[in-house]
Amino acid sequence: MKKLYFNYLETFKGLSTEVWWLSLITLINRAGTMVIPFLSLYLTKSLGFTLQNVGWIMTCFGVGSVLGSWLGGKLTDKIGYYKVMSISLFLTGVLFVALQYVTTLLGFCIGIFLVMLVADTFRPAMFVALSAYSKPENKTRSVTLIRLAINLGFTAGPAVGGLIITSIGYHGLFWVDGITCLMAVVLLMQVLNPKKARVLDEVKVEDPVSVYKDKPFWIFFVAMFIFGFIFLQYFSTMPLYYRDVHHLTELEIGLLFGLNGFFIFLLEMPLIKWLEDTKNSKSYLMLIGLLLTVFSFIVLLISTWAGVLVIGILLMTIGEMIAFPFSNAFVIDRAKKGNQGEYMAFYSIAFSMAHIFGHNSGMQLVDKIGFDNTWSLITAVGFIGVLCLWILTRVVKREKVEA
The missing domain is CATH 1.20.1250.20 (MFS general substrate transporter like domains)
Structure with a gap:
């Protein structure tokens, strides 16, 4: 058992400090998106929308995600992953807090579209950052560590979200989502500032x-x-x-x-x-x-x-x-x-x-x-x-x- 434990720990060795910090930022961010698992319940119970209404809202959710991913890639190549990640996390936090005050179908469709448009610009930027902060031979394991953080976030988020709904109601989810995004920005600025962090494999292509x-x-x-x-x-x-x-x-x-x-x-x-x-x-x-x-x-x-x-x-x-x-x-x-x-x-x-x-x-x-x-x-x-x-x-x- 002891040997298995040490072999397990061995699989995490060699990953850079920056990758560990990036995983923690991702964990905070994903644990914070606890509105998402409860979205259909909130829309039907609190706002009184029909299932057909919820279908349209989820379509706007998906379209915002597609455009956000595309925009995130474009911006990452133009202004760099650090700025895109910082701006995305900050604006996502603000938009999550604001979304609780939207109560009409059209307004919520626009609101969730904007939230996902801004939130998913983070993903391409984060993966480029992951590549830059990883040694070439460690990239697959670095991705795996990020996935562990995402899975832990998705596991913890709904559990905490259920407690928040029970104690203070659905509106508490939006506040916690917003605050955790802002916390992730502060951590990002402290530990992954390009002037301080070690870039191990930054790729610059002259004629891409x-x-x-x-x-x-x-x-x-x-x-x-x-x-x-x-x-x-x-x-x-x-x-x-x-x-x-x-x-x-x-x-x-x-x-x-x-x-x-x-x-x-x-x-x-x-x-x-x-x-x-x-x-x-x-x-x-x-x-x-x-x-x-x-x-x-x-x-x-x-x-x-x-x-x-x-x-x-x-x-x-x-x-x-x-x-x-x-x-x-x-x-x-x-x-x-x-x-x-x-x-x-x-x-x-x-x-x-x-x-x-x-x-x-x-x-x-x-x-x-x-x-x-x-x-x-x-x-x-x-x-x-x-x-x-x-x-x-x-x-x-x-x-x-x-x-």
């Missing part, structure tokens, strides 16, 4: 290649959109499947999803370290990650035994643990010949677009053709993504031979 001309990247983009599309079913249609088909209670559903967070926290860093040592290409490892996620839907079609739900969530968790860090590292490497912000923006946009189409499509499919047929269709779509990553693996291998 446009991301629009990078054909392998667009194969990757399609694969990531497909991965996001099927992965997000676990946060929209899958809870309904657990409740309506397997008759699980909210507590049992929560425990199932708790397995996901627990295994990510416990195993992701050692798994990534082990996979890095295998010397397989990032595109091949992404393929394995997507394939495991697809299998998590296939097992649901094999048996009605409740145990397949646990098998399914474990397959999805392992797939997620592999696909996200290596896809991120793939983009960071790819971006070295172009504008880093632009590359990271389109990586974020792939998942933002999956948010726009994934949730709604899954709901519509379940309503029209039922759960089993929906899982079959999602499996077929997933194999298209696997095919894209297989093609990408061959293209990247050919590039290395020709280089």
